[in-house]
Amino acid sequence: MIGKRGNLLAENIIFIVLNLVFLTILIVFVVSKSQSPAMMEEEMAKQIALLIDSAKPVTTIKINVEDALSKAENNNYNQDIIFRQKNIVTVKLRDKGGYSYSFFNDADVSIFPDTSESEIKNYVITINNYN
Amino acid sequence: MKILRNKTGADKILSVYWFAMLFVIASGIFAIVYVFYLHPFDVREIETAVLTGRIAECVSTQGIFDDNFLSDDSGKNFISKECHLNFNSEFDKIQYYVEIEIYDFKAFESSSNPMKKISDGNENLKADCELQKTKNNNLKLQSKCSEKSIYSIDKKNVPYIIKILSVVRKTEKNAV
Incomplete structure (x- = not known):
């Protein structure tokens, strides 16, 4: 037993x-x-497009992208993660990835990383005058 | 005295069924999660609301109606130029449609004909709004529409009712 x-x-x-x-x-x-990068790319691209649509000139928007930057670093992607071509905003966290979404606000929009601090944590979106 | 035999063997057979059941449950959860995260975020309702708000502010700035919308020059592309809108997108065809109907406030109740009707964008998208009124769930792939009516007065204190219709398609990025 x-x-x-x-x-x-x-x-x-x-x-x-x-x-x-x-x-x-x-x-x-x-x-x-x-937590996949594809989901984050889509979420961020749509959020930024809607923010730009809602904003009037002259507006400056600062968004925190620490999570997105860490994801990009994990995927060995060291270039700009958010950029604009004409009226289409693209968020890219991987070399073979990226999500684009258009906005209808016909203003001069600038998107660039905030280099005021030693480490980049934010991206700045400025809506300048209308085209 | 009975000798209990094969109890251990019976437990081993039951555990096979147990793992088979776990496998079925796990497969179901995998499928649900995969389908859920495969579906894109649908932001078109917010987008149409923002577009309608932009046009409302453009037509009636701080409650004062812009007389330019009643002029004869308000033809094609007038709304996008006057309200600073760009209807180009990552798609080949235009994904937006906007329509403004201006009614005389005093004649609004008696007459359904607007004083002026202006539209801009892809006119083919307007038909989707009629289909959506049937509230059929099979029509999720159609465009999203937003309709708003506002009251405004011009500089001479003449009152108007302005109906604004905004349509956003972008189905491939929001519903498929």
């Missing part, structure tokens, strides 16, 4: 460990999907 108890304990431990492995894989998948 002594051998039976040992077998029961080992089986239960293996059973619990396998369950924990399953749960861990599930949680890791959900977290990785929710």
